[in-house]
Amino acid sequence: MAAYIQARNVNLTFRPPNRAPVRALGNFDIDVAEGEFVSIVGPSGCGKSTFLNILLGLIKPDSGDILMHGKKLSGPGTDRAMVFQDFGLLPWRTVEHNIELGLELKKVPAAKRRAIAARLSALVGLAGFEHHYPHELSGGMKQRVGLARALATDPDVLLMDEPFAALDAQTRDLMQVELLRVWREAKKTVLFVTHQIDEAIYLSDRVMVMSKRPGRAKKTFAIDLPRPREYEMRVTPQFNELKLEIWNTLKDEIVV
Amino acid sequence: MAELQADFAVTAAADAAAPARRLWRRLEPTALGAGGIVGLLLVWQFLPDLVPMKAGTKLFFTVPSDIAGTLWRMFATGSIWAPLGVSAGAFAIGLGLAILAGLPLGILLGRSNVLNAMFDPFITAFNATPRLVFLPLLLLWFGLGLWSKVAIVFLGALFPLLINTYEGVRNADKLLINVVRSFGAGEWDIARLVVVPNALPFIIVGLRLAIGRAVLGVVVAEFFGAQDGLGVVMVRAASEFKVDVVFAGLIVFAVLSLVMTGLVKLIEDRMSRWRPQQVSGD
Ligand SMILES: Nc1ncnc2c1ncn2[C@@H]1O[C@H](COP(=O)(O)OP(=O)(O)OP(=O)(O)O)[C@@H](O)[C@H]1O
Ligand SMILES: [Mg+2]
Numbered sequence: 001m002a003a004y005i006q007a008r009n010v011n012l013t014f015r016p017p018n019r020a021p022v023r024a025l026g027n028f029d030i031d032v033a034e035g036e037f038v039s040i041v042g043p044s045g046c047g048k049s050t051f052l053n054i055l056l057g058l059i060k061p062d063s064g065d066i067l068m069h070g071k072k073l074s075g076p077g078t079d080r081a082m083v084f085q086d087f088g089l090l091p092w093r094t095v096e097h098n099i100e101l102g103l104e105l106k107k108v109p110a111a112k113r114r115a116i117a118a119r120l121s122a123l124v125g126l127a128g129f130e131h132h133y134p135h136e137l138s139g140g141m142k143q144r145v146g147l148a149r150a151l152a153t154d155p156d157v158l159l160m161d162e163p164f165a166a167l168d169a170q171t172r173d174l175m176q177v178e179l180l181r182v183w184r185e186a187k188k189t190v191l192f193v194t195h196q197i198d199e200a201i202y203l204s205d206r207v208m209v210m211s212k213r214p215g216r217a218k219k220t221f222a223i224d225l226p227r228p229r230e231y232e233m234r235v236t237p238q239f240n241e242l243k244l245e246i247w248n249t250l251k252d253e254i255v256v
Numbered sequence: 257m258a259e260l261q262a263d264f265a266v267t268a269a270a271d272a273a274a275p276a277r278r279l280w281r282r283l284e285p286t287a288l289g290a291g292g293i294v295g296l297l298l299v300w301q302f303l304p305d306l307v308p309m310k311a312g313t314k315l316f317f318t319v320p321s322d323i324a325g326t327l328w329r330m331f332a333t334g335s336i337w338a339p340l341g342v343s344a345g346a347f348a349i350g351l352g353l354a355i356l357a358g359l360p361l362g363i364l365l366g367r368s369n370v371l372n373a374m375f376d377p378f379i380t381a382f383n384a385t386p387r388l389v390f391l392p393l394l395l396l397w398f399g400l401g402l403w404s405k406v407a408i409v410f411l412g413a414l415f416p417l418l419i420n421t422y423e424g425v426r427n428a429d430k431l432l433i434n435v436v437r438s439f440g441a442g443e444w445d446i447a448r449l450v451v452v453p454n455a456l457p458f459i460i461v462g463l464r465l466a467i468g469r470a471v472l473g474v475v476v477a478e479f480f481g482a483q484d485g486l487g488v489v490m491v492r493a494a495s496e497f498k499v500d501v502v503f504a505g506l507i508v509f510a511v512l513s514l515v516m517t518g519l520v521k522l523i524e525d526r527m528s529r530w531r532p533q534q535v536s537g538d
Contacts, residue, residue, distance in 0.1 A: 056438050076438045088435035092453045092530040101449075102439040135532045153439065 003067075004034035004189055005055065005157070010064030011214075012050060024050045025061070026214030032191060034069075037183060039192045039200035041246065042210030042218075043254045048193045049085055051215070052159045055191065056082050068157075078106060081155040083163040085193075087142045089134040095121060095145050096130040102153035120148035123178065125171070139166035144175070151182065158183075160192045164199070173231070176203060180229065197246050201239060202229055207246060212253040219249050318499040326500040327507065336486075340508065343474050343485040346402055347512075350409025351470045357410075358417030358466075359459065363447055365418075366425025366455075383419065387411040387469075388476055395481045405477040405485070412469035420462025424455025460524045467516045471509060 010028040015021045024047040032038050040048050053059045054066065057076035066073040081102065089098050099117040108116075121130055124144035134142055143166040150158060164172045180203060183190055194200050200207045204223050211218045221242060225233055233239055297320045309317065330336040365372045365379075391408055398404035432450045441449060452459075478487025486505050493501035 053434075058434050058438060076440055078440055080438075082438055084431070084435060086431055088431050090432060090435075090449065090453070094530075101436065105436070105439045105441055105445060133530045135530075 003031040004036070004069060005030070005032040005191070006065075006067040007031075007051075007055075008065045010051070010054065010061045010066065012047070012054065012059065012061045014050075023214040025054075026216050028064070028210075028216050030208065030217060032189060035187050035189055036206070037190045037192065037204045039194055039204040039207045040210060041194060041197060041200050041207060041250060042215060043212045043250070044195075046210045046213050046253070047215030048210065049161050052082060052161050052191065052193060055157075056080055056159055078102070078153055079155055080157040080159060081150040081153055082159040083143075083146045083150045083161060085161040085165070087134075087146045089142055089145055089149075091134050094131050094133055095126060095137070098134070098145050099148045099152050101149055106153060116152055117148075120151055121145075123151075123182075124148045124175070140168060140171055143167060147175070154186065156189060158188050158190045160190060162193055162195065165195070172199075179203065184228070197243050197250070198234060201225070201242050201246070202234060209246060209249045210253070212255060218253065221246055315497050316499055318503060322500045323503045323507070327504045330501075330504060336508070339484060339486045339489045342402070343478065343487065344512070346405035346409055346477070346485070347470050347474050349402075350406040350473065351413050351466060353406070354410050354413035354417055354466060354470070355463075358414050358462070359421055362418045362421025362459075363425050363451065363455075366422045366428075367443065367447070367451065372422075379415070379418065383415045387415075387473070391477065391480060400481055400483050405474060405482055408477045409470045409473040412473040413466035416465035416469060417459070417462040420458045420465070421455060424458025425451050427458065428454045456527055457524075460520060460527075463520050464517060467513065467520065471513050471516075475509060 007028060007030045010025050011023075012025045013021050013023045028047070028051060030038075030051075040051075042048055050059065054061050055068075055073070057073060057080070068079070090101065093101070096114070096117045099120055100113045103113040103116060118127075118130070121127055124147055126141060126144055126148065129137065129141065134145070137145070143163060147160075147163055150160075164175055167175060176199065179190075182188070190203075192200070192203060197207075201223055206220055206222050208220045209218045210216065223242065225238065301319050301321060304314070304317065304319065365375055387408065390411060391404075394404045394407045394411075398407050428451045432454070433446055436446055436449050474485070475487045478485040479491055482488055486508060490502050490505035493499075493505070
């Protein structure tokens with residue numbers, strides 16, 4: 001399969017006023033095939049969120065080429081949606097209206113928006129909370145609103161920035177299963193950032209390990225576990241071997 | 257055993273008194289405030305009986321009951337409506353224009369660094385100058401009628417609205433702007449979906465200040481130039497030593513300001529339902 005998302009030699013340095021510049025990405029490369037599920041793991045601050053923001057069209061890289069479906073990336077588009085690491089919910093909107101945000105901007109009629117929001121809040125386990133405001137939700141619930149909002153516009157590409165980090169372990173497991181189902185049924189391409197190696201292996205076709213800042217692709221692992229993935233897979237020798245290999249690649253990059 | 261029972265009795269009594277105490281705690285600030293005002297009015301009313309006054313002093317003095325009577329007469333005969341209408345008209349038109357100009361301008365300046373750099377010197381200079389010094393010029397340009405008053409009200413109300421809106425817009429959450437941009441929002445959508453809701457508390461503060469400045473503008477214009485309006489009535493009354501009429505005018509202005517500020521509070525409460533409410537720890 002030809003690469004659906006292709007990034008070559010992406011460089012980005014943040015230059016905050018009155019502060020030392022931070023080189024976030026240094027010659028970062030990635031290829032993602034259409035319909036592929038790719039996870040990125042890497043030390044904190046290595047530029048994972050930065051790269052997702054570049055793909056989303058919010059940040060322009062200093063140099064490098066990014067192609068999507070063979071076309072040069074230019075600005076945000078409804079073919080992509082992000083689940084933000086810090087949720088990014090509008091505090092003055094209820095759960096329902098937060099989920100509807102992207103649909104509203106796409107000028108979807110109100111009745112249809114409402115129906116989609118209702119279906120998705122049920123999907124992420126927020127039925128009954130449609131009329132709550134973000135400050136009335138727990139961290140995990142907020143994160144699920146962010147997930148529902150990203151799914152609402154039915155994008156081809158889902159960019160997920162530690163989308164399950166605020167969830168408790170049990171909800172996380174359930175959400176992983178749901179995500180795999182949505183991914184399989186809707187044939188989406190997913191780029192998934194996480195700190196949990198288990199999660200990355202369980203979900204992905206491939207797992208990329210990034211170097212410490214300035215972030216670049218250090219090594220990519222193909223995950224040849226059969227699909228659909230079963231929960232029991234996590235205790236197989238094959239799974240644990242992968243986990244160890246990835247950990248050994250990652251641990252040299254972690255500086256404490 | 258007996259001691260225990262006594263304890264229960266005390267608790268029960270306390271429980272019975274609890275609702276009354278809760279009610280009092282809710283009413284206490286209002287009751288104390290009202291009590292203060294009533295006390296002050298009483299002292300004022302009986303001051304002439306308590307303190308000996310010379311005839312000359314008495315000429316400039318009045319008591320609450322006289323003021324109340326005068327107010328009543330002004331409304332009963334309807335003599336207040338014409339001047340009040342003139343003042344209120346200037347207030348409403350001037351404030352309305354200030355809102356129509358101040359909000360969009362504040363948003364534009366807050367969102368555009370270029371525009372901001374261009375206009376900032378003017379705004380800073382204008383804001384540092386007391387607007388009332390423009391009164392002679394405005395009277396010259398717009399005459400002694402409605403429009404000079406509207407102009408001074410507009411100038412007074414514009415800057416608090418403009419500057420507060422600007423500050424609120426600057427304060428907008430970058431993450432939220434990025435979120436709506438990622439869903440395809442343009443500048444107009446960003447303003448509508450993030451910037452304005454985020455700036456609302458600032459805008460409300462600006463509106464409250466603007467109302468004060470607008471009332472001040474009306475009063476000063478009517479004291480020093482205009483030929484019609486409640487302020488003019490007050491100045492004439494003062495020159496004829498009708499102190500009760502002056503006070504009556506003052507009270508009408510004060511009540512109008514209070515009503516307007518109350519309306520703003522209502523709008524504010526309606527708009528901030530999404531904000532975390534304080535948890536009452538009873
Ligand atoms: N807007 C910004 N201005 C300045 N520096 C920034 C900005 N955003 C990110 N950085 C810096 O760029 C580097 C990469 O940040 P990024 O958020 O991409 O890290 P990350 O890999 O997502 O980390 P984490 O796993 O902790 O979320 C960090 O050192 C950060 O301080
Ligand atoms: Mg991050």
